[in-house]
Amino acid sequence: MFSMLQRSQVASLVSRGKRTKSKDVVNPATQRIITQLSVLSAARKQPRLLKLCKEDYIKHLVISKAWSLLNKQKQTSQREMLQKQYDSIYKANEDLKKVNKFLFEEANKREQSKRFSLEMRVPTEYPPNKVWYYDYDPNASKNKK
């Protein structure tokens, strides 16, 4: 009786066994490299090829053309404006040269080691919490130094 019970217990223990097949165990470092490479590779990650019907393709071409035309217009108007600005600088300086030599020479001195001011900021998509800095005091920074 006792031996029977023992035997059944042993049998149940034996039957537990391994449920899954033993895989080829990969070194964790190798596994990491495999994962990283598979992130970079296209295998199974690419979407379906985009196939446009004729109408959609023509639409796409029209949109692209309109965009490039708009950019071209912007560039030409920009170039024209820069040319006008250059001409007006030239004219002003020629005039100044005629009127007053001293002012002309002062105006055309080389400004060495001129830098953009640190307070200048690049436009962002949304304004900062403090839109404009009003409490500027020119003497404050001098006193600090």
Add this chain to the structure above:
Amino acid sequence: MFKNLRIGSSCNSINKRNFSSCLVLKNEVSNSNSLINAGILLSRNPIVTADMNDFEKKYYKYQEELSRRLMWTFPQFFYFRKGTLAERRFLDAQRGPVSKQPGVWFPKGVPDIMHNRERRYKQEIIIPREETSSTSGQEDSNSISRPIQPNSRITKSDELNDFKSLERKLSRTLYLVINTNENNIWKFPSFQLEKDLKPLHIVAEEGLRKLGGDLIKTWTVSNTPTAVLKYSKDKKLIIDTNSNDANNDDETNISREYLIKSHILAGKFQLQPSQNIKEFRWLTKEEIEKLVTPNYFQQIGHLLSNV
């Protein structure tokens, strides 16, 4: 003494042979000073990016949708290790594609799924939000995972239409224009040169501080003037003609205004009471066009930015 010396030295470089001509030039300088003005083109650069028109908005939307459609599948296995809680949280948040079943008719085409993604469409990834312990509202506003709420691109000054505020029209370049008491004409501020000759940009900067107080930070682009405006004896702007011959007759009576470009970077522009000026405004190019005379705008329009 030092100024005279500088004038002399500059003359020497021009005409080394004849020193007497240099003295004559100096005298001329002191006489004609009152006819020279230094104007300042003070601008506030845009604080936010330029506004897009309808076409630009739609084009960018179209391009974004295209790039999302053509994007590779998100490598979720790289970011979430298998069997972790983080992976489960991520997977729970995803909507998940409709999988292919045998004997089922799919009206939108047979699903084509790989790596848990419908390959025919763009992949939408939902990032699971961290559940915050619901206590008081104050804690939520300080927590790191609170949603980002950008500030409005339209400010209070825009709503009030306050022309004197530097916070209006954040996406545009604003220029300082003033209305003088003399002839009720809107123009850029300009300052007369005094007897002791100073370079134009210094006169302009000092004049600006007399006009708007000391507490402003400006950055002058260059010592060189960007444009010249000529006024006849009765203070009327001479129409700009490309040929110089027409104006040569009364060259002596013409007063000139040289414009210096500068940016305001910080500080409060407060009109000083001692100045003979009615009003000042910060305006965009289009608003300036409406306010000033057509002749004036024709001569300065190209100096103003369209953005």
